[in-house]
Amino acid sequence: MPESIPTVALTTEKDVRIVEFTNSKILDEANIADIGNTLGSLIDEKAAPKLLLDFATVEHLSSAALGMLINVNNRIKQKNGQLRLANIKPQIFEVFVITKLNKLFRILPNRAEALASFNQM
Amino acid sequence: MGMSGSKSRGSGSSGDKKKRGSVVDTATTGLSLKFKIPSDFKHQHEVQNAILDEVIRRGFNSQSTFAIKLALEEAMINAVKHGNKLNPKKSVLIEAKISPTVAEIVIEDEGPGFDRKSVPDPTAEENLEKCSGRGILLMEAYMNSVKWTNGGRRVKMVKKNEADEHPR
Numbered sequence: 409m410p411e412s413i414p415t416v417a418l419t420t421e422k423d424v425r426i427v428e429f430t431n432s433k434i435l436d437e438a439n440i441a442d443i444g445n446t447l448g449s450l451i452d453e454k455a456a457p458k459l460l461l462d463f464a465t466v467e468h469l470s471s472a473a474l475g476m477l478i479n480v481n482n483r484i485k486q487k488n489g490q491l492r493l494a495n496i497k498p499q500i501f502e503v504f505v506i507t508k509l510n511k512l513f514r515i516l517p518n519r520a521e522a523l524a525s526f527n528q529m
Numbered sequence: 530m531g532m533s534g535s536k537s538r539g540s541g542s543s544g545d546k547k548k549r550g551s552v553v554d555t556a557t558t559g560l561s562l563k564f565k566i567p568s569d570f571k572h573q574h575e576v577q578n579a580i581l582d583e584v585i586r587r588g589f590n591s592q593s594t595f596a597i598k599l600a601l602e603e604a605m606i607n608a609v610k611h612g613n614k615l616n617p618k619k620s621v622l623i624e625a626k627i628s629p630t631v632a633e634i635v636i637e638d639e640g641p642g643f644d645r646k647s648v649p650d651p652t653a654e655e656n657l658e659k660c661s662g663r664g665i666l667l668m669e670a671y672m673n674s675v676k677w678t679n680g681g682r683r684v685k686m687v688k689k690n691e692a693d694e695h696p697r
Contacts, residue, residue, distance in 0.1 A: 468599070470602045471663035472606065474663055475660035499595055512657050
């Protein structure tokens with residue numbers, strides 16, 4: 409199932425699902441829907457899902473992509489799961505600041521710190 | 530100078546399958562790109578790519594290019610999806626004037642229009658978890674000026690090619 413989806417790459421570290429975007433712009437409607445569906449199926453996998461989104465390759469996004477991320481965040485919260493965002497480039501991080509979504513999401517500088525942050529709760 | 534780009538969208542070109550946009554080169558004042566497209570994502574992205582190619586060709590710095598790319602995407606989505614509701618019978622008109630120092634983009638749809646003041650603030654605490662409503666905020670944050678006319682059906686955005694400026 410996951411390997412047939414080209415927009416993200418999935419790995420697992422202990423009980424954390426790590427999602428890496430393989431397309432530099434999560435902007436395209438079709439792309440966003442695709443990513444949303446993939447993340448949705450990861451959330452459905454477990455009772456309290458732990459998801460880490462790695463933004464290392466992301467050079468661009470849009471309000472539609474932000475909407476998708478908020479939806480993912482809401483669904484994870486409903487299931488008492490945890491979501492972390494990591495490796496966000498400064499230009500992209502600024503979009504989170506302008507929209508004040510840096511207050512809504514748990515954003516960590518890198519993957520290691522993001523992984524470590526899951527245990528603190 | 531002038532039409533030094535190697536793109537096949539010059540006015541005399543017959544290479545394009547269907548000619549939907551027109552390009553008017555006004556050399557010193559900047560290039561004017563005009564498009565009339567049906568309301569779908571494919572045409573939307575073609576237009577965005579054509580305008581961004583020109584922005585880059587005109588030497589806009591990476592920050593200004595990022596800003597234009599973001600605002601253009603939001604404005605085009607507003608026109609195609611929220612304005613024209615993806616109705617293929619409704620068109621979107623786009624005009625972009627790009628000089629080395631400033632980009633002016635006008636986008637007009639055939640939808641019901643909207644009132645800017647009626648759009649709730651997406652950064653308010655109670656709206657932070659809502660999935661939509663951030664496009665306009667981003668346009669206004671990243672462009673130097675954004676103005677709606679014709680009952681909200683027409684938007685004009687201006688971005689200067691300035692170094693090291695930060696969105697407000």
